[in-house]
Amino acid sequence: MSGTSRCRTISVAPDAVRLAEIRRFVEETAVEAALDEEKIFDLKVAVSEACANAVEHSGGEHAPLEICAFVYSDRIVFEVSDSGDFRVPAAQLRSGRDNRGLGLPLMAALMDEVCISKTPRGGTKVALSLLL
Amino acid sequence: MSGTSRCRTISVAPDAVRLAEIRRFVEETAVEAALDEEKIFDLKVAVSEACANAVEHSGGEHAPLEICAFVYSDRIVFEVSDSGDFRVPAAQLRSGRDNRGLGLPLMAALMDEVCISKTPRGGTKVALSLLL
Amino acid sequence: MLVSTERLDGLPLVIVSGEIDHGSSGTLQTELDPVLDEGATIILLDLSDVTYIDSGGISVLLSAVRRLRNEGWLAAVNPNANVRRLFEIVGLKADQGFRLFDDREAAAAAVQKLTEQ
């Protein structure tokens, strides 16, 4: 990764109704970085999926989600951090999981890189990168 | 990531019967890096899952899988590369997907970091990292 | 997201506008359920004014497609280029329970042709 990064952060309550607001943040950042419409759409989807997972799976914590945007000269990166462990979907959930399990594959299909990592304080961070 | 890396690579035909051989490679590398038994087991599972996905989903290509091991002073990383696009599971597959969709979540739950990225030549690379 | 249901040539026509995401997809599901329950085999879904969709919305469409697949289809009308691209990525476009049309008339004509056979 080359170039200096400009970093912007928002912090949002873990509720699916806030996803639209997060997408406005993605859109603004991506428009400023002069991305084309297709890439902006893909980033909105990928960030929404990561945030929807954090809302659903981070374990009923009330801690806010943090979304950080980094714009480098060759790529744009959005990091979504929550305060819960990454979990394997429970067996009960998995039967009748007809429409589940689309989120992570969709992120990976749309982005150039998706990194899922443990944060030092026991949370989960998903970093979504698109080359410019 | 600090320290010099020692890098070892193996190249294996994309066939599930070769997974045991890949695990021997993981085990040797991890034992040399003095990891404990639990971490060695977790690495074997994560690398096997990534390779099983490459075998199943990389699209019937006959190109071999490449597995590269990097040992840094603070972490060990295994990279699994195949020559197919990352794909979203097909709708047909998704109904009756009772036991599917365990691989990626298991990797993320066991590792400190999982990165899925597109390779320059249209393939998929999964990098699995464990802190030492 | 806004959603309403009308009829076109006797077929249910569900019209959606705005963003279909994990927060709003439940409302779409609630609109589609009674239409499916009353036994519709073809549903027209006008997406002209949908600006965004993700797996939240796609899950709802997949459920409908699964229920319609054996006897009919879900007809997505005029999704924008990005929405269309996403339908392709998730495999909806290749599903036999799903069809894409450029406008309502084309969808209705395809149904007409089907009933004439």
Add this chain to the structure above:
Amino acid sequence: MLVSTERLDGLPLVIVSGEIDHGSSGTLQTELDPVLDEGATIILLDLSDVTYIDSGGISVLLSAVRRLRNEGWLAAVNPNANVRRLFEIVGLKADQGFRLFDDREAAAAAVQKLTEQ
């Protein structure tokens, strides 16, 4: 991976050794299917000599658990610490169709107690 089936106190006892992965799990499935098909409600699965398992093997166990869940359970006997940990991570340990035992006798005793009730 090696697998064979015996009987203990009239119960099917499936004994596995080696590594259960995406390459070998089909063999385990093939061994379990007829046992499930003949209507067993409790299956003992001796994992003492299993050195490795991943989602390939876990999928097979989950299918069995799903079939047994309403009337009985799959009894995993003596898995090693790593295998046990994986069972916990994937939620098997908390499933009502799954039980863990330290040895065959403990498993058989639990069944005995059940039938005495």
